[in-house]
Amino acid sequence: MNQAEEESLYHSLEEEAIDVDCLLVEPRSDQVSVSGVWCYEEDNLGKCNKTENDSFDLGGRASNINMEGVDATNLNALDVLPHEVGVENFLTTSNVSPCDDYLLDFGFDHGACIGYASNERLHVGNSQFPIKGSFEIKNSSMENISGTECQNYFLSNCISGTSTNSSEPKSLDRFDDFSKSFINQDMLPPHFSHNGLDITPFCKDGPTSTGSAQDHGEVGAVTHKRSRKPTQRYIDESSILSMINSKKRREASSGCKGKPPGVRRVKSKNEVKVKPKNKMVSSDVSFDKAIQVPFISQAPTECQKSVPPAKIESRIEIYSSGSEDDSEEIMRNMTSGSQRKLHRLWTVSEVKKLIDGVAHFGVGKWTHIKKLLFSSSIHRTPVDLKDKWRNLLKASRALKGSRIEEDHKRSQPWRPLPKSILCRVRELASVYPYPRENNNSKISKSKVALGHHVSSPARIKSNKVPVS
Template sequence: VKKDEHYIADLAYGSSDARHMWAESKEDQASALYFDANFEDAFKIDDISSVFHYELLAKNGGLNSYMTEEGKGEILCSDFDGILNEDKLTNIPLAVSISHASEDHYLDVDFDKKVPDLDCKFYDELSVGNLRSEIHSPETSNEEVGVSESSVLVPRCFNDQFGKTAKEMHGDLGSKCRYQMPVEDNMGLKCSLVSDVKYVQATNDDRNTLEIGSSFNDDRDNTHVSFPYVKPPYISIYTHDEVGSASQCTDVDDFCVEDPSTDSCAETKITRARQRRLCRPPQRYLDGTSSLKLRLHNAKKHPSSLLEDKDLGVRSLKKHSRKALEVKASKTWASDMELDSDEEYEPVESSFNGRKFKRNDRRKSCQPWTLDEVVALVDGMSKFGPGQWTAVKKTFFLSSRRTATDIRDKWRNLVKTNCRSSKGKKDDQRNNSHVLPNPVIERVRELASAPPVLRGRGRGGRKLSALKCPDMPPYLAE
């Protein structure tokens, strides 16, 4: 987490490829923890009748998150100062702890949509040594640490030394480590849950280890195990080749111990995932699916206020998030691209005759038009005629990120590039890798050569395109 950014949002950023993460309490008492990760549709971990709380611990420089039975679904952020004043601290790792009262509680991960390329997600921007995650029991007061029934999402560790100490861990934790919950979906996604882990902690000293404690008391050394701490993702969601019955595993070795040398999810996939993050347009541009609406980092515009007012934490953030929920997707996408830390979004201000103009520094990432899109555009043109870009948008690009203006621009370019006098286009077949099929080009020419129809503005405008278009279905030709 960079200091100048919004904390909660960036905590979510830090969790492997998840872009956003938030808890949401529903009317029917079931709360859900949402991950808005680097794929189209977020999935949700549902069926948790509790509320997540997040809280930054200044002393430890980490995030403490826990869940209580009865809560308001607030997000607790307090004591930022201790973290902010820590100059060397660049990242605040996030660990999610889930505690629950019922014995056989499990997380039901429910995917709205297939996520075919959900690779191993790496937590590659983590600064070691600032993790501290404790589990607060619903039964105990919020101040007490310690719990009887709890689950923690533990990192997947790609260190073979983890394998060594896993035995040790097993001996310590015993059968308490029991969950490896498969997702019911055919994707075979799994969440690794370790039950009865009392704390997971990265040491702040030079030992550079991550500690897992199976029971808690004040002298943690009695109960904890340590193993080298090698940049694991905190929230481990990974694909398996098969769903497997995978119910419970009582052996620690069964979960998430992998050797990097034998793992297929090695460097290449890290790179690939990262590149995908860089290339993918912001979610709010994809389409307005529900999961994208809550954007905590919309509140990041005023990070300084968090600095100034500690008490602002809870409610203000809540308010921000609620406000963000209502905010319609707007063209502030650049602020959404906290992918590279060195790129800071700054609106460019230039003054001209005393007046100030703002513009976005970065333009929307270029999304090349696919052939299908072009065909849809041509269809739309033939159906509605020129100038009805919103109609085309609503009919053929409803769920697309292309706006009516985009569509119009594309049409303009299509006409420009395909309907020129043939003298200007010399050896245009050299790049026929992305050249349009001839039938499409012909249709573009036909439609473009249609005599200029009276450009009736608005929907009342009479469209003579039907006359020019033999493909027009009869019912449309009234």
């Protein structure tokens, strides 16, 4: 942008009586310091299970901020180069995002605009957002206020610093985007801050409110400022969201007779089971994150690879995901209570646990296995264990049938189980034959009779395999 454009833009802003005087204050140094105090509301701990008080990750799709060791007294804890600071996709972090009810409050002390007023401060305090507290950006030269990637998350990409040292604001055009995002008198808040500019975005727009990212752009406001048109991106996303919502409403209203594929009635008892109040941070959840459970922990692009493209709902969950269970709840709410359970890939650790469980309790004791080994995995029901074991048996048989491993890989190109696991399944299958295979399980009998090792007491319990 050249000088003339900047000036004209500035004047247009001025004409619109938006108090952006501080905009043209020259940045004075390259230092950007982000510091603050963060803590979580107790209610939201479950949604932020990975995060600690003094260490958190504002991971976004485009960039990450990792704030560690932030405390109230150390204002320089996060002294970094401007290009390292990007409060981007603030609301999309998987730790904190499903924020149907969270409000963001941020006021600008002394009317300072973000990054453009020397020695002024941007103060962001969340009252109901999972991250509760405040952080400050002690500005010296945040010259680049980017709103281009703003996906109607109020903080996404609206604050960023660049490493290029410049004595003049470079991105007034971006500020224009930014101001469009924030300054809208049509969205006047019921909330005023004591000191200067105050913005209160919120997203309570009715029972269909999903807490998805789009919602955060629905309503936002600024006191005593003229209204501005919402960004094109906001318009686009709003229309997409409403389209999805109306589609879901159609599906819901069409009743259960048609039974559209992929959307089924969820039994109430399942609802109760699947959604316990206390959300646990289990070892295998973290394992999931580490290994292969696709949709929560990975970047959205990767997630989308693992999700069938037809499942729009799933992709929404990806973006709004906080904890797994929250996502499920959100989707259930969105679809008026009818939603197929999430498809969660079984991790190797889960399979191992299942195998251990079968080894200990025998086939068919799915409830026991669930209670003892999968108590922390609330999304795995006894039926799931049974189904998985059945599939494992299939897989092991396939492996036995075609010794060539390539065939096996071709049959399961997406997630080949380790051969050792399948061998173990086969071994257990011979010891604890699946009920249906009981008829032709003479081999297993002979194996057991030959003292084929099973060191578990469960073997005695299993009446399907006669001992001695």
